[in-house]
Amino acid sequence: MSTATTSTVSRSAARRLRVGGYALGAYLLRRLVITAVLLLGVTAVTFLLVQLVPGDSMTATLSEAALQDPEIVAAYRERWGLDEPLHMQYLLYLQNVLSGDLGVSQQTGRPVLGDLMTYVPATLEIAVPAMLLSLLIGVAVGLYAAVRHGRAGDQVVRAGTLLGLSTPPFWLSLVVLYVFFFVLGVSPSGGRLSTYWVPPEQVTGVMSLDALLAGEPAMAWDAVQHAVLPVLVLTVLTVATLVRFVRSAMLEVLDQDYIRAARAKGLPGRTVLLSHVLRAGLVPVITVSGLAFAALLSGTVLVEQIFSWPGVGQYAYRAAAALDMPAILGVSLFVAVVYTVVNLIVDLLYGLIDPRIRLS
Amino acid sequence: GGSGSGGGAGGGDSDDGGATQGGTLTVSTSFVVNSLDPGQVYEATGALAVHAMYDTLVTFEGSDVTTPVPLLAESWEVNDDATEFTFTLTDGAVFSDGSPVTAEDVVFSINRLHNLQGSPAVTVEGLAASSPSEGVVVVTSEQSNPSVPTILAMPAAGILNAEATEAEGGTAAEDAASVDAATDFLNGASLGSGPYMLDSFDPASEIVLTANPEYWGETPGYQRIVISNVEAETQKLTMQRAEGDQIALDLSGRLLEDLPESVQVSASQDTFYFLTLHQDPAVSEITSNPDFVRALRASIDYDGLAALFGEDALPAAGMVPTAFPGALPEVEAQQQDLDAAADHLEASGITDPTVELMYPAITYRGVDLGTIATKIQFDAEQAGIEIVLDPQPIASFLEAQTAGEVPFRFSPQSLNYPVAASLVNNFAPGQASAERTGWTEDRASEEIIAAGEAVQSAPDSESQISAIQDWQHLLNEESPYVTLAYNSGVVAATETIANAEYSPAGWQVDLRAVAPQ
Amino acid sequence: MSIEPRTDDVVAHTDDRVDRALGRRRWVRRLRLSQVHSTWRQPSVVLAMVLLAAWVLAALLAPVIAGQDPIAQSGDLYMPPSGAHWFGTDELGRDVFARVVHGARLSLPLAVIIVACALAIGGLLGLLAGYLGRGFDEAIMRVTDLVFAFPQIILAMAVAAAFGPSTQNAVIALVIVSWPVYARVIRSAVLSIRSSDFLAASRLLGVGPWRALRKDVLPNSVGPAVVLATLELGNAVLMLAALSFLGLGPRPPAPEWGAMIAAGSKDLSIWWVSVFPGLAILTVVLAFNVIGDALRDRLDPRYAKGLS
């Protein structure tokens, strides 16, 4: 948040903290390189975790019958380079990962990558709306709280966000399900679609869209209804962080002289808020929304399980419950990659939006 | 919830919807399915699906598991010492691709099951099939075995289209275990002659079956059956506000409690829960001590434990669940006797024993095994035995169990095939399960070995039943198994469904028979 | 002169003159201070303190307060809340109230252990990274980047699963995923101190680098660490519960809140089995968060920024 760097920080510190002045091209390149290195590191971490699993990864992966067969065992050893030194094993692992081979899930007996491909759209179906909703609410409410700083509205928001931050996600899901399904009976129980529907042909992977494409509005509506509660819970979980962040970012901006200057110019309050305060305040918000998205993805692990939502989260949950390491690591790797890439995009956006980076 | 126009049978508009009576049937069950290849199928849900897709020579109807009825075989004969079974195939049975079911297909399928050496192969151990003439199949057993028709009614013995299977890399040859490559294909499509075909299989979430338009028998009841992987608690939610035709398979005990009146429930106590104590002193000095086993056996609050499962469970009397002939009468149910436990413990010479109890961290038939294990822990504590719980993921548990080095474990068990004698094949000293428990023949008494043999050599089922009861009494005396309780398999179905009966035969509910009412 | 791209350093320079207006900042500080004093008197903070005190007391006096044995089983399964069982009984007929109260004995100390370990590791590494700079700093920061690339709960899950489920391993997993936050925050605090004039002045007086670390750097970086640790205590409780919920926490029959919720989640009609432990988590975490927030307001808010 270089906008906020003021001179109370000793000057030389300020110099060091400032976003360096690179041209956008160099900035882009640097970010790309950093991301690539990070991703490499991410694979190293998952590889190390594989090594941590007690016993041979082979016994965990191969079936009983296959283990009896020396040929299969030899082939397996060769493919995963189990006889090679550790760094060679890592290279092999890397090679496998790069070619999309994340191993075979013990639970499903299928390649982890294929499993992920199946479950990702379902997760996105709730994660993306929840993220958008969180951003919308987060910005609106955060801005509201900042403008009403210290007053009743702000206090209420603050209390609400603290409550949101302190709520265990799995518990909230249960309570919501209990209330809306069990007590009130206004929501479907779980899953993506009532079972009497034949799922539409997968086009986008998003159930409601696919249903619409298949010309089944009633089915699309059913799909939407199923998504409501999980989206709600995920939103509640993410929005608290966002509101708090937006609030403090906006407070910081509201405190700036340039906002006073804009008001002194006689600009209407709305204009000041929407085109001056928001613009400056959103830069850090964009950055943090990358983080928030990652948090949201982690949230799906427990939430999807409770709502029987067949997404990556449920997959991860089941993998964890079954100690299905290839699947767990596949999910970790996947989410880490998504997160890293989202962050890269966010950083690039940041570079595009902030002229101080764009034009330096 | 908008249980709108799309609900019920309306959901399944399809081109040839006229052929079947119903649209979509949803079967909810919490499952782990490794394979839908008959030669590999082992788990209950796999059996459920395979049974619907593959015809067997004979089968069972409804909840009855005593009388096999014809399916692909229109009749069969058995020789006197029950070692040779001759099946005559019906005419007109065709696979889903339209080709006729021949004796070669049957021979291929049974031999492949045997030679694949997969998990279900144990049931056909010692059996071999051949076809002396067209339309006739002879199955021989190395030992006298009156249960062969029952074994051949099991889903694993489903008949595959031999030609098509071979085309996908399948083989029935001796080396099938390493050469056969059809399993992957069979996990994505079916090659049977049953009323349903495999539409899609997602090992984590669902199995979708569709009606076989070419089915040679009666038209299947539904156009589409979705077997979805749903936790027990969600199954309950679904049944509470069921829309359309729904079956739930894991509702038992408490979960059945406040279901709507309209839900039909069918149950049968076909599972038992038991503890196993390793008999090899090298593995554990404690668990191999017979007095310790007795102390533990006396410490368990069988009634309280059964209560945890809900109304449909019973405290165990012997190993055979009440669903099967040969079960001990209810009055013989075991009782907690803490004084006796104390005496036994003293006799064992072990003071303040601590043992680790390994069990799979799963919910089985709606009951969290952790709950039961915690109860066991608590009861044992009353007798001065400390138990440390060691929940393991199912895969690790099975692996450890197979390795045969677990001192003390707890798990549910159902029968390989619905004949009590199958337990002897598995649990008698020296048999597969007993071996993994270190209960070798030389660690067992003459008496119990003889009792086991008596079961196996019983010429008819009557004498077999009394033999098996004797065997169970002896087990309660000196075996490393502590049978705790029997629990039911339950089928809960919406009122719109006919023939939703629980079958202890292994497939839980006969999907070929269920139909809209 | 024409409009040439100016570098930030030049920008920083003109800021320097603004230091003249330091007076202005003095009032800002004064203003903050006056607000801060009221933060301690805010009803929410008082409430949080009381709540936390109550939980600590509950943990200390659990056997007295609970009245019943948290692992004792009775035949009364699934009893709804009543006079005999305030929070009802669970699937084994155990008193939920007793279990919730005893749960504090598990969650609170474990959270403290997790935070203490993470603080010790992350704090030390962050301190050294900020102070030593260069290679060491780079290395530590890249490692934290790596850990941050994974969502916390998923990494914790993976680590706990790799080590196998147990209390100890859950704690290890949570420490592994949470130390980098401390490293980051402390590092940035140290960085700003490292370039501070008072540290330079100390060194000019002949104070050695290690003594300066102890006397100048350390005391000035504890503030953010304390704030963070308080907030992280809440987070640790939450994460521990999540791991237990997943079955990767303490083994049964330990009255762990997350595990209790998991047990209750098996059947919604016995809502009391999961609602009360959930409320326990909620209140504990809320108390930590409110107090952490107040602390953050109290101590220099600038440092706390790294948290959000």
Next chain:
Amino acid sequence: MVMRKGYSMSAQAQAALEVTDLEVTFRSRGRGTVHAVDGVSLSVARGEVVGLVGESGCGKSSFARAVVGLERVSGGSVRLDGREVQPVGWRVRSDVRVQMVFQNPYSSLNPRRTIGSQIRDGVPPDVTDPEADVADLLERVGLGAEAATRYPHQFSGGQRQRVAIARALAPRPEILIADEPVTALDASAQAQIVTLLTSLVRDLDVGMLFISHDLALVRQIADRTAVMYLGRIVEDGATDAVWGDPAHPYTHALIDAIPRISAQASLPETLAGEVPDAAHVPTGCRFRPRCASAMDICAEEPPVVRLGDRHTACWLHIETKEKQDV
């Protein structure tokens, strides 16, 4: 004549601090190499106040920090009585005879230590009663001895600057570098601190390099004044001479830009343009682009000209110098 980048001030016998051809460079990403200090020579004698003035960004602070050893020196040398001043690094600094007073009194004291403990850090180990020494130092800067037990936030900006001075004096320094020590203070506090500093210099026979952008203030207290522009010294000499008759056009412009108090309101004179980026220094005379009297010859690096006691680096004085030499 050997052309050197910088030049030394008239070699005074008693000069304690001797800076020769000092260079400080920074490499910053995107900006390239910045020669913040580009060959500066300067000396400070005991009991003498040397003023250093210049616009923002001309390298005054970099110079100060390099002299005390806080910034890495990339060329030239800093000597105290002939011995190199030891840079601040991983070793304990044993020679503490050069001390510094910083600009910002709010950040130059550790907020979490008592004043006394911070001052005691500098008291030489051979002092038998350090407490008394601290009390003595505090008295000397006009604070009561009881201040020792208090914390920085209990003091105003001016008082903190006094504390900072006391601390700098603790190790009995011989040279004090004061980098804009009063810029952050109110007018009245400025006067107090400046008065204190000058009296201490005289009383303790310490040399002081007083850096400021306030030319009037420097004129008020400095014995000699050096004017810095873009990393170089463009003029130096006795203060009265420099201010009375500035030799370099830059000095002239600086002086003319100061607003004055007089009965007739008059606006200060402006100086065209602004200080160029130190990373892209103009060729030849660095001041040329802004200089009103720039000539063709100014495209070449100007020589250092000696005018009596003074020096300047400007082509304007070449004639004069030659005349003198003759």
Next chain:
Amino acid sequence: MTALLEVENLGVHLPGDMPVIHDATLRVDEGEVVGVAGESGSGKSMTASALLGLLPPGARTSGAARLHGVPGPGGTSTVDLLGLRGAEWNRVRGTEIAMVFQDATASLHPMLSVGRQLTEHMRVHLGMDKSAARRRAVELLDRVRIPDPDRALRAYPHQFSGGMRQRVAIASALACHPRLLIADEPTTALDVTVQAGILRLLDELRTETGLSVLFVTHDLGVLASLTARSYVFYAGRVMETAATPELVTRPRHPYTAALLRARPHADESWGQGARQPLQSIPGSPVTPATAPPGCPFAPRCTHAIEECTTAVPTLSAAGPPGHELACVVRPDLTEVRA
């Protein structure tokens, strides 16, 4: 001269009942540059903020601040600035009164182009379309001597130097033809050389456009060179006011005199005057909140008498017309300058 702005007994209390301004009375005539001086924290900026309604939220004001000749639906009228609420301010801000802040870096939005920041309020207030506003923006930039105005419009603030930024800020303030410009220490953050340029610019604007300026500074030298009349603040009160040359050469309030003595005497004949030690004011400044009863300067005043600590002196005439001071003692200060 006609009064443009008349502030009477302005009082400002910050939330928490913290007084920052007491009974400040001041006047700005049309086309006049008026100075406000005082130590840090004396309430200069608060006064400026009060006149634009930019006080911190929750601040209370008292007194009156009348702005004359504000055009309205029925001809021009007088507006009490302190009575304005919410959107009413927009009648005044930008068009009648504009402001330049101390720190130009902070007072320009870092992410909006200079063009946008120059034109947005023109379009709101003057109803200009985009191109007309741009044309005027180019003129303005040219007026404040920014080279290559066309390019400058497309640039962002960080691409300018501090002095240039302050010029942009001034251009932006002048965009809607305000009649009063409040400049709050606009040169404090700048080098003297740059400061000189800004001072000249403001002076030119005054002569050319008849702009009135309220110039806030703590540097009496700046005050002397630019302003015609000045007010000296201490602890939120006006201590003395007079024509600037009179004030700086013949101050009558001990505080003003002390301020003058504390600054370096570099002003008269350069190079000659022997160096005199600076004379600092003893003690440290107080704020209205911490001020003792009576004259707030009394504790630091060398002329203070008993009475000073009891009654707060009010501003009253002294000496030449227009010279007023708030002092009980009114010592006969001989000229501060030799």
